[in-house]
Amino acid sequence: MSISQLFIHHFRNITHAQLTLSEQFNFLVGDNGSGKTSFLEAIYMLGHGRAFRHQQSNRIIQHDQPELVLHGKILINGHLHSLGLSKSRSGDNRIKIDGDQGFKIAQLAQLLPIQLITPEGFDLLSGGPKYRRAFLDWGCFHHYPEFFALWNNLRRLIKQRNAALRQSTNYAQLKHWDKELVPIANQVSQIRRQYAENIIPELLSTANDFLPEYQIDCLYNQGWDVQADYAQVLAEHFERDRQLTYTALGPHKADLCLRSRQIPVEDLLSRGQLKLLVCALRLAQGEYYTQQRQQRCLYLIDDFASELDKDKRALLAKRLKQTQAQVFITALNQQQVSYMCDENDKIFYVKSGIISS
Ligand SMILES: Nc1ncnc2c1ncn2[C@@H]1O[C@H](COP(=O)(O)OP(=O)(O)O)[C@@H](O)[C@H]1O
Ligand SMILES: [Mg+2]
Structure with a gap:
């Protein structure tokens, strides 16, 4: 277009x-x-x-x-x-x-x-996980039509759960929120995982063209232990969440971790190299969109x-x-x-x- x-x-x-x-x-x-x-x-x-x-x-x-x-x-x-x-x-x-x-x-x-590359765009690599989640979610939004409604529901449910945490004294009071939250969290994570699996090879190949001197790797982190059942995680962490007054684990904490030689790229690369890597990620994402959507x-x-x-x-x-x-x-x-x-x-x-x- x-x-x-x-x-x-x-x-x-x-x-x-x-x-x-x-x-x-x-x-x-x-x-x-x-x-x-x-x-x-x-x-x-x-x-x-x-x-x-x-x-x-x-x-x-x-x-x-x-x-x-x-x-x-x-x-x-x-x-x-x-x-x-x-x-x-x-x-x-x-x-x-x-x-x-x-x-x-x-x-x-x-x-x-739209793919946006600005001088402040380093946030994608040096800022918090929310920037990389937004990057992933751009793709999920454009490639999976069901994602947007799920993502909206997830935001609402996490907000409601956090509010409920402040008022609850035992896990039973929270259970009905989690019953609604768990399937949505799993669906959001599933879509992100699929998209991450598709896009990561593209990201790494473009990153390699731009920065051949670094062997960069990229891992998707869904926001809680991938082996664990999210319902169980929520139940087990209730006391800690209650003290924190927010839900510490879940898809709202997902991240995409980019490293080279086990070192996060933001600690290793120069500003110019970080900018190139940001450009590589955005270009790769845009090109993948073009391949898939013509x-x-x-x-x-x-x-x-x-x-x-x-x-x-x-x-x-x-x-x-x-x-x-x-x-x-x-x-x-x-x-x-x-x-x-x-x-x-x-x-x-x-x-x-x-x-x-
Ligand atoms: N709401 C506004 N109304 C009028 N002028 C504005 C408003 N917001 C920003 N500006 C002015 O717009 C100008 C252009 O800013 P910007 O687009 O960032 O310039 P450039 O990218 O060319 O350096 C700035 O001088 C700023 O003061
Ligand atoms: Mg300007």
Whole structure:
């Protein structure tokens, strides 16, 4: 899929932009504070209902404006669709797909699979497990239609269980929550395991292309002992959970552990190497999506050049070109990206929120 036209209204410092985009590479070039990341955020928001830097709509809507509006013409399997999202200061989303209203954000997300690579994206490797769970869940969401409802239920049930823990004195008071929780937890874990088994070979092969000097391994951890029965784990850990006032083990603690020579990659690799590894993971995930779904996802790459030397930039550019996907890349100046710019690509110049081609 690709976005052929994008309309942005009152989004951060972008008052109004109407752009015809390249199906391949789109470069956004401009000084610090010109609005390049805001542009990427606008695309991200159209596919997620929220921006990636701030969750609060008040921060994203242009100062002194009541609402922001985004609208995209999207090409999916040769058919043109129209997606619209507006958000008001009170946080209300209004979503329109092909002129009809009343859709949910998950339906936008289904249509706009996005891989985001930002300078803050190191979190995927150096942040807590929630970042790697989000990575896994991106794939589960896009490859297993039943996953989203299960995942929502899991979140609700864990929340309710934690609230119940605070009020209970013996396990019998919690049992009925766990009866509901256990099958959902097992189903979520089962889907994650399947996806992890499929994606890990792809991740490692791309990681090896990018960082051949390291033998990286990757393990899925479901959040509790894989040999143990989750119902039993919950019962056995009741007293500890009660003291902690939260459920310490379960699919809400799942992780993907990346190591080399038994050392977690975040302790071993340099920042540039970590960035390359993040790019490798996101590219591999996007390519696996394309293989399975016969559809491409979008790549948003903020501050392409940061942390990468010339050779690594060339390597990343080559792999991105091979995906034949629509890619959005920001850079401070044209020299950082001009060597990648082919005939069908587009360069946009961003200055004080005004985007021109
Ligand atoms: N809600 C908002 N309304 C108006 N301007 C904003 C808002 N939020 C951020 N900005 C401004 O938008 C500008 C562009 O930021 P950004 O997109 O991060 O720039 P770049 O990525 O080009 O360095 C910043 O100068 C910031 O002050
Ligand atoms: Mg920026």
